[in-house]
Amino acid sequence: MLVIRADLVEEIVAHARRDHPDEACGVIAGPEGSDRPERFIPMLNSARSPTFYEFDSGDLLRLYRDMDARDEVPVVIYHSHTATEAHPSRTDIGLAQEPDAHYVLVSTRDDAEPNHTGYEFRSFRIVDGVVSEEQVEVVETYMFAHTGADDVPDNG
Template sequence: MTAATLGPGKSHGNVNDVLTIDSAIVDAIVAHARRDHPDEACGVVAGPIGSDLPARLIPMDNAARSMTFYEFDSMEQLRVWREMDDNDEEPVVIYHSHTATEAYPSRTDISFAGEPGAHYLLVSTREPDSEEIRSFRIVDGVVTEEEINIVDATVDA
């Protein structure tokens, strides 16, 4: 992991095959996943449209409250999606946890993946002392794993 300089242009490398994300956001996602374990946790990280930079963490309720399934509450989702629209933001990262299996998209994850522009971040909390964190693009049913570039202090989280 190297500290990247984030700015205009493509120097930060978020071009198709890398998710660049602030360590404070990753830490907060892991904390959310641990807090809700053994249920699955889920949420969004919004960022300015076109930036591909996850900037604003929005933990969401898992309306299913299940160890093996997550679902955004539809009304909460409408509020959050409107808010992003008003802020000229988009969902840059959609995250959820798997609590007994690996951090790899399940068939269910692939079937539901409806944001082709988003990075799908999965956290596995099956090990009590360490987390597996992996990121994927899911477009038209095709899963492509990508690198995660964790950087410091790109946002105030």
């Protein structure tokens, strides 16, 4: 399950709407080992396409160096679909290289209003080409269980 703060969901949706009709893309980094999305990092879709997204290789290298320096990992990798449902395409599945990441898709297509929100927001795990949709819990803040080691989210 993806547990994500409401402000991060709002950032993703705002980025998707801003870049529409092109696909938007980005990352939400979090502390290594936490599975907690914290730092919103919008990226440029270097493909500038309404049907495909691509991270600029130089930007991606800088992002990974920055995350390494901060002891972060990509907890969420997101992009938008502008004319189709929020579900990974064959291309999306082929590009998925982070087995521990949550792959979030937001659809900004005209009829994407299942909850009268004007968008569709879904999360998936993609491991070795296998796609599994997961539940999304949107919270105002993260609550933590103290384990003596690293703090872990306790939102259930």
